[in-house]
Amino acid sequence: MEYRRLGDSGLLVSAVGLGTNNFAGRLQDEAARAVLNQAFDLGVSFIDTADMYGQGSKAGPGASENQLGRLLAGRRTNFILATKFGQPMSESIYERGASRGWIVRAVEASLRRLRTDYIDLYQIHTPDPQTPIEETLRALDDLIRAGKVRWIGHSNLAAWQIADAEWTARTEHLAHPISAQMHYNLLVRGIQAEVIPACQAFGLGVIPYFPLESGFLTGKYRPNGEGKGRLAESARSGQVLTKENFERIERLEAFAVERGHKLLDLAFGWLLSQPVVGSVIASASSADQVKANVAAAEWRLSAAEMEHVAAL
Ligand SMILES: NC(=O)c1ccc[n+]([C@@H]2O[C@H](COP(=O)([O-])OP(=O)(O)OC[C@H]3O[C@@H](n4cnc5c(N)ncnc54)[C@H](OP(=O)(O)O)[C@@H]3O)[C@@H](O)[C@H]2O)c1
Numbered sequence: 001m002e003y004r005r006l007g008d009s010g011l012l013v014s015a016v017g018l019g020t021n022n023f024a025g026r027l028q029d030e031a032a033r034a035v036l037n038q039a040f041d042l043g044v045s046f047i048d049t050a051d052m053y054g055q056g057s058k059a060g061p062g063a064s065e066n067q068l069g070r071l072l073a074g075r076r077t078n079f080i081l082a083t084k085f086g087q088p089m090s091e092s093i094y095e096r097g098a099s100r101g102w103i104v105r106a107v108e109a110s111l112r113r114l115r116t117d118y119i120d121l122y123q124i125h126t127p128d129p130q131t132p133i134e135e136t137l138r139a140l141d142d143l144i145r146a147g148k149v150r151w152i153g154h155s156n157l158a159a160w161q162i163a164d165a166e167w168t169a170r171t172e173h174l175a176h177p178i179s180a181q182m183h184y185n186l187l188v189r190g191i192q193a194e195v196i197p198a199c200q201a202f203g204l205g206v207i208p209y210f211p212l213e214s215g216f217l218t219g220k221y222r223p224n225g226e227g228k229g230r231l232a233e234s235a236r237s238g239q240v241l242t243k244e245n246f247e248r249i250e251r252l253e254a255f256a257v258e259r260g261h262k263l264l265d266l267a268f269g270w271l272l273s274q275p276v277v278g279s280v281i282a283s284a285s286s287a288d289q290v291k292a293n294v295a296a297a298e299w300r301l302s303a304a305e306m307e308h309v310a311a312l
Pocket of ligand 1: 125182
């Protein structure tokens with residue numbers, strides 16, 4: 001396993017991470033334990049969750065963190081644990097967002113569910129237009145000083161918001177975010193125009209989410225309706241399983257096969273060939289998927305191959 005510095009920080013994360021938004025909702029304890037154990041055995045140290053994961057399951061928001069906390073008991077320090085706050089945890093307007101009041105409550109709840117006394121990477125899940133960024137960063141800086149959080153990051157911010165957060169941290173002498181978690185994969189490249197250059201300029205590592213476009217980039221879905229998995233059952237299926245996207249992955253798959261690889265190798269390899277990317281946090285439903293994903297992550301594309309893929 002390759003380990004990379006996340007942004008300009010000293011935090012080392014495994015190049016293949018593990019997303020856990022399917023924990024508790026789709027994976028019960030036994031299946032989630034098998035995924036986690038396999039990940040650990042293959043050197044995957046970076047685990048991403050969020051306070052709201054589990055929403056939609058019987059147990060509701062918090063269930064994924066709770067399950068992860070149970071499964072990590074006794075081996076917490078083997079992992080780098082990233083979680084997020086800010087998405088609604090209830091109907092209440094006071095249980096969401098990035099205000100000081102909510103951050104102080106949210107972190108305590110995450111620590112309790114995760115059964116730990118520190119979070120490695122605490123991420124703002126989504127921009128909160130109601131709260132000044134200085135208030136958010138100052139509250140997060142306080143958590144770092146209190147030892148509850150080691151590093152901070154954010155997710156889904158626009159490039160101008162990334163710059164605003166960076167300069168606020170600099171002028172106010174607050175800890176600065178080291179990572180940006182964004183929807184980014186072979187098919188969805190909107191962040192290349194503004195967000196990636198902002199991350200490069202300010203020393204943030206990119207953590208691509210939906211790196212497999214919910215399973216589509218494994219190549220298991222076919223235009224004839226073949227392919228089972230969460231994507232087929234999700235509300236996103238209509239947007240992803242389109243004629244145009246099938247044509248695009250057909251070209252990408254041919255490019256990979258011509259070079260002795262699979263589409264899955266290209267999905268991981270294309271992301272990991274970009275130095276700004278810290279960790280690719282695909283979720284997995286089984287130990288076999290974890291194995292396949294770690295094996296797929298070995299390919300590094302040349303500059304010419306990256307250009308070729310861009311043209312496809
Ligand atoms: N910051 C944000 O706003 C945000 C938003 C979304 C997600 N995230 C994070 O990003 C992580 C990854 O996103 P995601 O899980 O939604 O999408 P994804 O990683 O693109 O897709 C993962 C899904 O693809 C399937 N899969 C994975 N490996 C496979 C393999 N080798 N062969 C066949 N199928 C395979 C599995 O589902 P099936 O087996 O059911 O097909 C798995 O759950 C999440 O866990 C979460 O941590 C963050």
